[in-house]
Amino acid sequence: MAETKQGPPLHVVVFPWLAFGHIVPFLELAEQLARRGHFVTFVSTPRNIARLRPVPGRELSPRIRLVGLPLPAVDGLPDGAESTNDVPPEKVELLKVAFDGLAGPVASFLAEACAGSAGGEGHGRRPDWIILDFAHSWLPPVAEQHDVPCALFLIFPAPFVAFLGPKAANDAHPRTAAEDFTVPPPWIPSASPSLAFHLHEARPIAGRFRQPNASGTSDMDRFWETERRCRLVVCRSSREVDGPAICDLLPDLYGKPVLPLGLLAPYDAAAVAAHHGAGAGDDDDGVVMRWLDAQPARSVLYVAFGSEAPLTPELVREVALGLELAGVRFLWAFRGAAGGGGAGLLPAGFERRVAGRGVVRVGWVPQVRVLAHAAAGAFLTHAGWSSLVEGLLLGHPFVMLPLFGDQGLTARLMAERGVGLEVPRRDDGDGDGSVVAREDVAAAVRRVLVEKEGEAFARVAKELQRLLLDRERQEGYVDELAGKLLQWRHREKAFQESKLL
Structure with missing residues (x-):
């Protein structure tokens, strides 16, 4: 593989939450990165890996390595349940308990992957990045031990990412009652009245917003902790569909780079x-x-x-x-x-x-x-x-x-x-x-x-x-992400070399 102007191809670990609504966009992102000559290790559980569609093309499949880590057993979780598709809604919190049990196996996997040389090739190269999901609050601290930066990929469009908002904005403007979610949040200037939930939708959201589930934490606290420790955020969004104003608001709102990724259309x-x-x-x-x-x-x-x-x-x-x-x-x-x-x-x-x-x-x-x-x-x-x-x-x-x-x-x-x-x-x-x-x-x-x-x-x-x-425009978003990942690696390498001088 020819080297890019900023060094050899990236090795990126991609790890979605255990839901096919998340797994499929993460796989599409993995394939997009592979098309640009990068190497991807796609992590999930064995049954989820077995249910993935085949990676298309002889050129892509060698660049995408599939790694299945066994999901720990949890009382009350049906045998063989490894995704939200396998359980009724009331059991999803038990799936999060099992997911948290992957922390040890993932740490071992990452330690082994990072034992490879930074000058290695393909999947033998130590990971340059981990792209993870909202639920992975335990993973960034492990990655930091190995000096591997994390990026948070949110499968949602920009308006919803803005509606969620970072922890600081929610602390400044607490939302505790269901009615608080039936209006646009105050941190979105001139928001459309449509950027709000109806009351029947808001009631379960308000009930779960900060309420810990069986895993001991809430989904929002998982998201906020994961986001806080990631270098950048990416969302499945585009300026053409969601509008430039809402996309341009996100970096200021979250205080870090937030990139639209395009819609990852099939x-x-x-x-x-x-x-x-x-x-x-x-x-x-x-x-x-x-x-x-x-x-x-x-x-x-x-x-x-x-x-x-x-x-x-x-x-x-x-x-x-x-x-x-x-x-x-x-x-x-x-x-x-x-x-x-x-x-x-x-x-x-x-x-x-x-x-x-x-x-x-x-x-x-x-x-x-x-x-x-x-x-x-x-x-x-x-x-x-x-x-x-x-x-x-x-x-x-x-x-x-x-x-x-x-x-x-x-x-x-x-x-x-x-x-x-x-x-x-x-x-x-x-x-x-x-x-x-x-x-x-x-x-x-x-x-x-x-x-x-x-x-x-x-x-x-x-x-x-x-x-x-306009596929060229849509895939230009992925080009921008790949460029950012390469730039960050180049900057980190230069920084590490300067410390040795």
Whole structure:
């Protein structure tokens, strides 16, 4: 491998939190760094490593080393559970207990990796950087013992990173009541009113914001401690989509470099989908694709709520009956509850009544391939950032039904951008407006996919698609990150050499 102007290729350790919504963007980042000639050691647990998609291309795979560290057993955590996809929401805190048990194995791995020479090659070179996730508060102190700097990669867009804010800002403006999260934080000047949660979303956020879970700490305290000890922060964001003002605010807010990384859109998967034989194959995927082949162009609503969404029987019932009421063609990738299938959640007789115009596929669906199909016309989604990025890349307007985490805030900002609608919720008598009604699902679906208003949403979706299809600009963000990592190594090396003079 030819050396760059600032020395040999980097060796970067990449270590995401144990959730595939985190693992997949971290893997995409690993591949982007490998494309630039750097070497990456990707760390997770054995089962998660086994479930990764193959690294594409003969040139990339030798540059990405996969390391699986066994997850310690924890009472109450199901056997074989190694990601949030394997457990119901109430067990995720036990997964954090097990994750903290990786501190010893990671320390041993890092000590062994750092025993290599700084002049070594490839994965034999001592790590130049560790790129880690929000939950790794115990890792930066270990890395500091070996003089390996850490960078925090947040898989969220810039507005949510700003909404979270650093510890100093939260200490100056404490948020303790749910209502505190229903307005933009005071440290974001001239913030859009959309940069806020609804009350039913804010209540669980406020309850968990600083409250320790079974691991003995809260998610926010993990995040703040990790961020405090990292040299720089990176977020899955771009100035073109999130706006330059919010991206430029982050370095001043956090008091350190905060780089947008681009949206890490699945360009390769989209290219493969565009050239794939649409209905090829006799497997289940082929059956789905052939059904899409038989539908008119841009007529099908693709419905998917991710693999970890907390679906309740009530919500599934109202979404199903809303789709029935809307009268549109749809393909529903139905995953049920976290860690299970859950087809029994569907209303009795639903699949029979929608037969011909609606397909419910229980289990995994090739989402990018479906969204790339000419029959796909809109996307009913929980507004998870990865799903939104895939929908934007393939030019689809959204019907958004946020379910947890950052999704409500992101859905509101996307609706404000004009790329779709959020399904409104009704008051359940508790005053928090949490109820999903079939009539509202049907109305939102028809407004986006059927009625004249949908043309405006589709037009904005195509405008945003053009921004993402400017691959050179999007990948320029990764170039900037790689340049920063190289510059930091060069500066650290010069500093260490000066101490020897």
